[in-house]
Every structure is written in C-alpha cells, then in structure tokens.
Amino acid sequence: MSAAEPARPNPDALLALARREGRGRLKVFLGAAPGVGKTVEMLTEARRRHAGGADVLIGIVETHGRAETQAAIGDLPIQQRARIDYRGQALEEFDLDGSLARRPQILLLDELAHTNAPGSRHPKRWQDVEELREAGIEVWTTMNVQHLESLSEAVARITGVRVAETVPDRVLADADAVELIDIPPAELIERMRQGRIYRPDQASRALKGFFKEGNLAALREMALRRTAERVDADVTGYMRANAIAGPWPAGDRVMALIGADPSAETVVREARRVANTLKAPLLALHVEQPTADPSPDPGGALRLAERLGAETETVAAADLPTAILREARARNVTHLVIGRGRPGWWRRLTGRTLSATLVRQATDFTLHLVPEPAGAPRRLPPERGALPPWSGWIATPILVALATAVGLAVDGVVPEGALGMVYLVPIVAAAVGFGPVQGSFAAALSFLSWNYLFLPPRYTLTIAGPQDVVGVVVFALVALLLAGTTGGLGRSVRTARARMLGLRRLVEFSRRLGAPGDKGDLVLAIAEEASRIAGGPACVLLLLPPLLGESAPEPVVRAAVPIDAEPDDASMAAARWAAANRRPAGRGTDTLPSAAWQFRPMRTARGLAGLVGLRPADRPGALDGEADRALDALLDQAAVALERADLMEERARGEARAETEALRLALLTSLGHDLKTPLTSIRGAIATLRTSGPALSEATRADLLATAEEETERLSRWIANILDIVRIENRQIAPKSEVVDLAEAAETAAARASRTHDREVDLDFGPRPTAPRLDPALLDQVLANLLDNALKFSGPNGRVALRLTREGPEVAIAVEDDGPGIPREDLHRVFDPFFRATRTDRVAAGSGLGLAICRGLVQAMGGRIAAESPVMPDGRGTRIVVRFPGA
Known part of the structure; x- marks a missing residue:
C-alpha cells in the first residue's frame, strides 16, 4: 500500500464482524481447574448486572453442594429444569425450549462441556449455546481449559486423567469475551484441603491424583497461553477492521x-x-x-x-x-x-x-x-533446458548487427528517421529472450548504430537538426520502455507457460490416479510420471511390515520404469534410511549423497505410504525449479492415492469379515434353533416308545413313529440345504443344459407340493412358452422351494398360484401367495442366507436358506430372480418371479 493510498479495513475482518450481527454474545469464564471460582465470579457479575436492571436468568448452575456457590446465586431468578424420562429414571436437564420462549437478556449456563441427557435436542450443552446465540440471546458460561478438544491429549499426558467431555476449539474462538479466572496452585490446593471444592473423601483422592501442584501449574500455563492467544487475535481483528496500520507492540510476533x-x-x-x-x-x-x-x-x-x-x-x-x-x-x-x-x-x-x-x-x-549457511553454493544451477546467462551478451550484438544489415540494404529507399524502427526488433527480441538488462543493452547499441550510420552527419555521433533530436529522444524512450516491459512480459510468459504445462500434466496425472484399477496399476502410473519428471529411471517402493526382531519396515520395489531399473545395494541403504526417518535420502541430499539413486517419501496423515526412487540423467542438482515443484506435487497426490487404495482394501476386507461373521452367527443361531426342535421331537418319541411301548395302543405307537420319521426328514432337508448353500457359495454347481418343458416341470412340482401340504396350487400357463435349455433337477428344486415357501406362509386357507408367461426374449415363472407379505425394507435381503423377514410382530419361520438356494441355482442356470410385495390391493401377498432366457 502506497503512502498516498488511504487505509481500508480488511474485508475478512469486516465479514467476521458482520457475522456477529444479530447473534447473541457469548462470554466464557475460563479456569485452569475445578474450584478456581469460575461459577462464583459469573454469578457475582450477573448479580451486579441484575441490580442495574438487566434481565438475567439462571438457565442452569451446578453448586455441587458448595455453600459459597449457593450463596452467590442470591436473588437471581432460576429457570425450572426440564424432566426427561430415561430407562425408568426422571433426569433433570436444562430447558432449552423454555429459555427460547422466555428470551432473557443474559442467560447463565454453567459447565459448557456438559453432555446432555439422552432424549435432549442436542447431545452437548455447547450446541444448546449455539442455538441460543442464533436466537439473539446473550449467554454466559464456564469451562476449564482441559475441556478444549485440542488440549485433551496434552492434559492426559500431564495429569494421567483423560477428559471425556470436550468442547471444539472454535467455540472458544467464536466467543465475544473470555475472562480468565486464576488463582495460584498452592491456594487452590489449600481450598481443596479445607473441603471448599470436594467432600473430604473426594478431596483426599484428588490431591493424590489430578490436584498435584505440578499438574495445576501446567494447566494454569495452558489457560494463560490460550487466553493470551485469544487477546492477541482480538487485537489483530480490531486493527484490521478499523484499518489501523501496525504493528502494535502489545505482543511479539x-x-x-x-x-x-x-x-x-x-x-x-x-x-x-x-x-x-x-x-x-x-x-x-x-x-x-x-x-x-x-x-x-x-x-x-x-x-x-x-x-x-x-x-x-x-x-x-x-x-x-x-x-x-x-x-x-x-x-x-x-x-x-x-x-x-x-x-x-x-x-x-x-x-x-x-x-x-x-x-x-x-x-x-x-x-x-x-548469514548464509556454511558451504552454500555460490550460484544456483540453471534449470534443464535454460540458456546460460552469458549467452545473452553474445546474442544481443548479433541481433543488432542483423538489424544494421537490413538498414544498410534499404538505405536510400527508406528515410533515415524511419530506419530507427528497424532497430526496435532486436530490442524486443533481446528483452523477450534474455531479460530487461539485455534489452537495455540492445537499446544502447541500436541507438549508437542508428546515429552513427544513418543520421546526418553520418559516421559521427553528432545530431544535426532539432527534428533529429526529437526523433532520437523518442527512440530512446520507446526503446527503454520496450526493454523493461517486454523483458518482464517475456519472463512472465515463460513462467506462466511452464506452470500451465506443469498444471496440465498434474491434472492428467490426477485423472490417471482416479481411474479404476488395482494398486499395481497405481504404482506403475506413479513410476511413469516420476520418470518423465526426472528425465531418467524411476521406481516406486512400498513397505513390507518389519520381520520378527526388526524395528523398521523393509522397502521393496513394486514398479520401475524402465522395467529393468532397480536400485543397487548402496542405494537400497539410502531407501531404508528414508523409510525409517521419513526424509529424502540418496543422491543430491544430505544423507548418503554418494548413492546413485535419490529416494523421496510419500507421506500421509496415517504415516508413510511408500517411496519414490529417482536416478536423474544429469547432475544431482537437476531436480530444481519446475521439475522439483512438479515432483513434490506428484508425491503429495501419489500418497493420497495410495492411502485411498489401502483404505478401500481395508474396507473390502472389513466388509468381508463382517459378512463372514454375520453368516457364522446366523448359522450358529439357526443350528441352535432348527436342529434343536426336530431332535427334541425325535428324542421324545423314542423315549416314550422305549419306556411305555407295550402300554400304548397301536395307533399311538404309529403316531409316534410317524412323528420321528417326519422330524428326521425335516432334519435331512435342513442339512441338505446347508450343503446346497455351501456348494453355491463355493461355486461348485455345474448345471446341465437340456431342453425343459416348463409346463410339465411346473405341473410336477405343483402336484408334489399339493400332496405334501394337502392343498391345491392354482396353475395359469396361458400360451405355452418356449422351452429353454436348463438343468431339470435344479429347476425342480427351485420350484419346490418356492412353492413350499408360498404354501407355508399363505396359511391353511390361503391361495397359491403358479404362472408361466413370455416376457419378450425371456420366459417367466411366477409363484404368488396371499400371505402377509414382506416388509419393503426387507425385500432387498430376502435372498441372503439365513435371513428371515420380520412379519408384523414376529420373525418368519424357517431356516432362511430356501430363497438363498433358489437365487444361487437360478444364477447358475443363467437366470435371475426377484421378489415383489405387496401384490394385493389390501397390502398383502408376495410374488417371486424367476426369469430365464428363451430358447
């Protein structure tokens, strides 16, 4: 900002002030530890404001049985607490809605880091404060410094006590006022011994743990520093908002x-x-x-x-x-x-x-x-492809000489004054190509050449007439202006071109990293891009977990360009050092510079993602300038991409583990229930026959034997289903391919199901569909499972229908019942193993394997299966549709 330019407020500071408009103020009474007197000070200040006519209301204040705190409340009005029922208990909590309706001028809320009771609108009290401020209510609150989220780890290391309830740092940063309540640690300990903070038994334990003098001194320093930072931010914000030129020596920065x-x-x-x-x-x-x-x-x-x-x-x-x-x-x-x-x-x-x-x-x-560091190089190496600095001093006279040759060629045809325009060409060329200094040198040579060779009197540096004087002055001014502006423009264009090229390559590389592919494709793309930037061989090394007895991970080459490029043993030592210390090592660095390769770490927030190895074609300093910037950008993006790939792999493994665990639990649950019922029936029938067989009538014995036989068949079917689902999951199903008459297969399955359940199945075939090529045995098992499910869940008086239709190139088999249906939220899971849909107030009977087996068998035969529910106008019924390709 120039001296003549008026000072203007900082837009960001003004925006921060504008955001505070209309919001309620927040004042925080900050302390280093419990018992320093935050609540008492807040209540004392509130009583002074209340005596002055302010509308002050106590939203909630925790006295913890302290007489001093209770006395400090005085005549301040207290809002009634809300009652929340939780697990048979009535909990008292701050009444947020009551405060919003009451709208006091100042609301007192003790313990900002408090966690609200379950069932409250917000889980944390500081969120209640945010809503109150949005409503325009001024809030006064208290908190201890250890409850700040950023300090919780530091407090845990100092005191050995981890704070469970925390407040985000932004809440304190957004406060309009922070008042530090501070007393020396010795005085606080004395108050603790006197029983003014905790009961004697609690105080004794606290003095042996959290309330040690060293702990309190450290917490006090944290509170003082955080308050000082806040005050410094207030001063800086005020200066920016009021356009006050600094610095103000209120604090060092x-x-x-x-x-x-x-x-x-x-x-x-x-x-x-x-x-x-x-x-x-x-x-x-x-x-x-x-x-x-x-x-x-x-x-x-x-x-x-x-x-x-x-x-x-x-x-x-x-x-x-x-x-x-x-x-x-x-x-x-x-x-x-x-x-x-x-x-x-x-x-x-x-x-x-x-x-x-x-x-x-x-x-x-x-x-x-x-001062400069010891051993610093006298001059930075020029970038790859750049001309040496001395080349401009040779090229500039050559350009002026060429312009002079052109002038001599057209001498006599073009007036002497116009010949000066010819010399503007080498001035612009020198400024663009080599910079403003060489442009100024070209302007001086051009002026001397034009004056000596073409302006009368010729072959002298004398200027004869006033017209020539004006021309010379204008030429000199234009030449110097062109040299300065064109030189700067040329540098800007070169810089912009280099950066645009680097940005374009970076975007292209980002697109490659984001393309679908496995981790092998990713590391190969990183190696190719690193090789292009370095102008030589490159490789990507990933880290293997340390072996037993070793402390550092072992870097291993996973991709290289060209494919046979691999670091030697000396270079691998630099790679191990770079992996262990997460810093560059090898050629061109301060660590193991004699190695042929240079290794740079790819760091992420989770740790080290890997290393990029480079063997530049030129000297060790070749990776400077734009190449170094591009390589840093490559490392950052590659690290993020590798981290994303690792996270995706971890997620896939986690989902697989979760699915396996769910199947295991479902299997154990099903084993415990579905095996127990038939085994109990079989054991009871056999025990009855053994103990009371001769005394039983023939009909009773026959009924017991029939029960044992039915339960044995049921157990056999259940075990067969388990074996079938295992075969399906392991892809051990090899279906045959035969022409199948669907009508005949449907009639056979329906007749068998009718005999088993003693009920009729309605058949609706319509026009005879084309016979597809399927496995007859697998198809029969699918139809048997679907009909068994429909008959089981439709009830003794329900209706079950089996329909065959033609849908374009496919044939469809639909099994429909009028049972209670399947809840919409369960439709996408009915084909999962061991899943049983919830039907109103109960879980569907069965093992949960029938539809899973149907899906596996149908997919093995090249078909697809879907469930629809409800299918009746009254919200009942289920339809399972199986579709196969036509003949």
Missing part, C-alpha cells in the same frame, strides 16, 4: 521471509529460535513475483516451517518490500527475519537490496539478518 535461495531453511530455523526465545507465534511468508525469473521451489522451506509449528502464507506481488510490509502490518508482526541473499552488484551499489530497503522502510519492526 515473528515473521520469517522465505525466498528461493539456499538460505531459506536457515532463515526458518533462526526465526523459530527467535520465536521460542520470545515465546511468540511464528509466521512464514513467501512472496511470489510474477515478473521474476522461474526460481527453485521454496516448498522445502515452507514444509520445514509447518513442521516447526509456523503458520505459512504465500502471496503474489510485483513489489517485494511493499508486499512484505503490508502482510507484516496486517498481521501485527513485530520481528522480521530475512536472509542476506546474494543480490547483484548493481543492486548492492545502488542500495536496492531487500535488506537495505527494509532497513529504510521497516522502521516499526525489529529486523534480523541471517
């Missing part, structure tokens, strides 16, 4: 300025050390200049900053010092950490280096200059 030079990581580490010393937050900023030459990617330094706990930010701007100061003031930064760098001699001579400019302009900041 450190910003590391990350460039694309070898000292970037050193700057980050030094900034982290400064921030640790000042106990201040750290921000890492990288300014990308669109008009600058493509430079090495600062992504490594940015990732290092993230690992060190810094907030990272990348902005685009043409003016580097202005962008740095604008961001520093917007974020209320007080310390700037930059590297010295190696600017050109012209910048050093004119005082236009970044450090010198910041010394002059950043008068409100403390500036830290970081």
Whole structure:
C-alpha cells in the first residue's frame, strides 16, 4: 500500500464482524481447574448486572453442594429444569425450549462441556449455546481449559486423567469475551484441603491424583497461553477492521521471509529460535513475483516451517518490500527475519537490496539478518533446458548487427528517421529472450548504430537538426520502455507457460490416479510420471511390515520404469534410511549423497505410504525449479492415492469379515434353533416308545413313529440345504443344459407340493412358452422351494398360484401367495442366507436358506430372480418371479 493510498479495513475482518450481527454474545469464564471460582465470579457479575436492571436468568448452575456457590446465586431468578424420562429414571436437564420462549437478556449456563441427557435436542450443552446465540440471546458460561478438544491429549499426558467431555476449539474462538479466572496452585490446593471444592473423601483422592501442584501449574500455563492467544487475535481483528496500520507492540510476533535461495531453511530455523526465545507465534511468508525469473521451489522451506509449528502464507506481488510490509502490518508482526541473499552488484551499489530497503522502510519492526549457511553454493544451477546467462551478451550484438544489415540494404529507399524502427526488433527480441538488462543493452547499441550510420552527419555521433533530436529522444524512450516491459512480459510468459504445462500434466496425472484399477496399476502410473519428471529411471517402493526382531519396515520395489531399473545395494541403504526417518535420502541430499539413486517419501496423515526412487540423467542438482515443484506435487497426490487404495482394501476386507461373521452367527443361531426342535421331537418319541411301548395302543405307537420319521426328514432337508448353500457359495454347481418343458416341470412340482401340504396350487400357463435349455433337477428344486415357501406362509386357507408367461426374449415363472407379505425394507435381503423377514410382530419361520438356494441355482442356470410385495390391493401377498432366457 502506497503512502498516498488511504487505509481500508480488511474485508475478512469486516465479514467476521458482520457475522456477529444479530447473534447473541457469548462470554466464557475460563479456569485452569475445578474450584478456581469460575461459577462464583459469573454469578457475582450477573448479580451486579441484575441490580442495574438487566434481565438475567439462571438457565442452569451446578453448586455441587458448595455453600459459597449457593450463596452467590442470591436473588437471581432460576429457570425450572426440564424432566426427561430415561430407562425408568426422571433426569433433570436444562430447558432449552423454555429459555427460547422466555428470551432473557443474559442467560447463565454453567459447565459448557456438559453432555446432555439422552432424549435432549442436542447431545452437548455447547450446541444448546449455539442455538441460543442464533436466537439473539446473550449467554454466559464456564469451562476449564482441559475441556478444549485440542488440549485433551496434552492434559492426559500431564495429569494421567483423560477428559471425556470436550468442547471444539472454535467455540472458544467464536466467543465475544473470555475472562480468565486464576488463582495460584498452592491456594487452590489449600481450598481443596479445607473441603471448599470436594467432600473430604473426594478431596483426599484428588490431591493424590489430578490436584498435584505440578499438574495445576501446567494447566494454569495452558489457560494463560490460550487466553493470551485469544487477546492477541482480538487485537489483530480490531486493527484490521478499523484499518489501523501496525504493528502494535502489545505482543511479539515473528515473521520469517522465505525466498528461493539456499538460505531459506536457515532463515526458518533462526526465526523459530527467535520465536521460542520470545515465546511468540511464528509466521512464514513467501512472496511470489510474477515478473521474476522461474526460481527453485521454496516448498522445502515452507514444509520445514509447518513442521516447526509456523503458520505459512504465500502471496503474489510485483513489489517485494511493499508486499512484505503490508502482510507484516496486517498481521501485527513485530520481528522480521530475512536472509542476506546474494543480490547483484548493481543492486548492492545502488542500495536496492531487500535488506537495505527494509532497513529504510521497516522502521516499526525489529529486523534480523541471517548469514548464509556454511558451504552454500555460490550460484544456483540453471534449470534443464535454460540458456546460460552469458549467452545473452553474445546474442544481443548479433541481433543488432542483423538489424544494421537490413538498414544498410534499404538505405536510400527508406528515410533515415524511419530506419530507427528497424532497430526496435532486436530490442524486443533481446528483452523477450534474455531479460530487461539485455534489452537495455540492445537499446544502447541500436541507438549508437542508428546515429552513427544513418543520421546526418553520418559516421559521427553528432545530431544535426532539432527534428533529429526529437526523433532520437523518442527512440530512446520507446526503446527503454520496450526493454523493461517486454523483458518482464517475456519472463512472465515463460513462467506462466511452464506452470500451465506443469498444471496440465498434474491434472492428467490426477485423472490417471482416479481411474479404476488395482494398486499395481497405481504404482506403475506413479513410476511413469516420476520418470518423465526426472528425465531418467524411476521406481516406486512400498513397505513390507518389519520381520520378527526388526524395528523398521523393509522397502521393496513394486514398479520401475524402465522395467529393468532397480536400485543397487548402496542405494537400497539410502531407501531404508528414508523409510525409517521419513526424509529424502540418496543422491543430491544430505544423507548418503554418494548413492546413485535419490529416494523421496510419500507421506500421509496415517504415516508413510511408500517411496519414490529417482536416478536423474544429469547432475544431482537437476531436480530444481519446475521439475522439483512438479515432483513434490506428484508425491503429495501419489500418497493420497495410495492411502485411498489401502483404505478401500481395508474396507473390502472389513466388509468381508463382517459378512463372514454375520453368516457364522446366523448359522450358529439357526443350528441352535432348527436342529434343536426336530431332535427334541425325535428324542421324545423314542423315549416314550422305549419306556411305555407295550402300554400304548397301536395307533399311538404309529403316531409316534410317524412323528420321528417326519422330524428326521425335516432334519435331512435342513442339512441338505446347508450343503446346497455351501456348494453355491463355493461355486461348485455345474448345471446341465437340456431342453425343459416348463409346463410339465411346473405341473410336477405343483402336484408334489399339493400332496405334501394337502392343498391345491392354482396353475395359469396361458400360451405355452418356449422351452429353454436348463438343468431339470435344479429347476425342480427351485420350484419346490418356492412353492413350499408360498404354501407355508399363505396359511391353511390361503391361495397359491403358479404362472408361466413370455416376457419378450425371456420366459417367466411366477409363484404368488396371499400371505402377509414382506416388509419393503426387507425385500432387498430376502435372498441372503439365513435371513428371515420380520412379519408384523414376529420373525418368519424357517431356516432362511430356501430363497438363498433358489437365487444361487437360478444364477447358475443363467437366470435371475426377484421378489415383489405387496401384490394385493389390501397390502398383502408376495410374488417371486424367476426369469430365464428363451430358447
């Protein structure tokens, strides 16, 4: 922002203020531990507001039997609690609807991290608070710092007690006011000993566990830091919303300025050390200049900053010092950490280096200059395919000479003043091809050549008339303007072209990663893309679990391009180190640089997904610039794709295990029920015949024997069904292919079912369908199972019909009954093994294998089966339809 430009509020800060409009305020009384006096302080402040005429209502306050808290309530009105019935008990809970109807000016809600009773509208009290604020009600509440979600793990490590009830950090961040209630740990322990917090027996246990002085001191530091962070955020938001230029030295903030030079990581580490010393937050900023030459990617330094706990930010701007100061003031930064760098001699001579400019302009900041790291290279290697810097100084005179030759060729035909336009061509060409410096050099050579060779008096550098003076001045201005703007435009075009090409390749690679395929196709695609970027062989290594007695996983090559490219033993040592430490290793790195291959880890949130191995064709520094950026993007996307593939495999295995477990449980349940009933009948009949046989009449003995025989047949059918379903699941069914007369097969099955159940089956064949090629025995088993189900579930007086129809190229067999039907939610599961549909108030009888066997047999014969219910106008009935291809 220039000095003349008026300061404007930050749009994000204004948007945050706008979001608060119409919402109720939230004030949080924050404490380090129970017993510090949060509730008492809240009630005391509420009584003062109530005495001043404010409408204050206690929604809920937990006194825990403490006389001090009970006395602090005073004359404040208390809302009646809601009663919730849960498992025969009447629980008292906060009445959310009552508060919304009452709409007090200030509502007091104790214990923000409370979990509501089952049956409440929201599971957590902080969600009740959100609804109250949306309704425009101001809420005051209390909470301890250990209930913050982000601190629960740290609190568990410090105190050994894991907090079950947590509040998201955003709730505290969205609060309009946070008041810290703090007392020293020694005073809190003394209050505990006096019985002012817990009962004596509870206090004794607490003093031996959670309420140790060291624990309380650590929790106090957490509360103080979190409150300080909140206050700092409030100050920064106020400055942005009111367009106040910073910094305000209310608290220290450190910003590391990350460039694309070898000292970037050193700057980050030094900034982290400064921030640790000042106990201040750290921000890492990288300014990308669109008009600058493509430079090495600062992504490594940015990732290092993230690992060190810094907030990272990348902005685009043409003016580097202005962008740095604008961001520093917007974020209320007080310390700037930059590297010295190696600017050109012209910048050093004119005082236009970044450090010198910041010394002059950043008068409100403390500036830290970081020396270059020891052993840093004197010059960054040029990117692959780029011309060496000295080539422009040779090409520029050649271009001017060519323009001079053209001018000499048309001399006498074209006026002397117009010949100057010919020299604009080498100026533009030099600026586009080599930059503004070479463009300016071309402008100087062109001016001298034009003046010496073509402007009168010729062969001197004298300018004769005023017309020539004007022409020379205009030519010089136009030439310099073209050199500067065209040079910057050429660099921008080259940078944009390189980035667009990288983006296009990245999109194409993303599409390949998202295409269907197994993990083998995925790792091959990663290896091919890595090989293209590196310009040499590449491979992908996945990790095998460590063997017994080993602590680190073993990387194994799973794909390579070309197929015979494989790292040697020395390179594999670098791969093992990279896998164990999750950092790059091998050629061109600081670890095992003598190896022929370089290995880069593919990291995810769950851990290490694998390694990408590279053997660049050029020197170790060949993977700089756009190639390095593209490779980092490849690693990130490949890691996500591999993680997704692993998750899909785990999900498939989990579903298979769940299905197997469900089948096992169903089988055990069915065995326990369906085997027990016939065995009990058989055992009872045999026992009766053995003990009372001679005393029984002939008819009674015959009836007992018939019962044993029927139950034995029932048991045999059930075991046969088990064997059939096992054969189907294992794909051991090999159906025959014979021409089958469906009408005859249907009549035979219907007659047998009628005899078994002593009921008639209605047959409706219509026009005789074409005879398909099926297995007669399997078809007969299918029809027998379907008719048996229909007769069983239609009741003693129900109607069962069997119909044969022709549906286009298929023949359909429909078995229909008028029974109670199948619930809609069970229709998609009736063909699952051991599944029995729920019918009104009971579960359907049977083993649950009949329809599963029918589906397996029908599919083995090339058909399909479906269930429809209800089929009657009164909502009853079921229709099972089997369809086979026609002849």
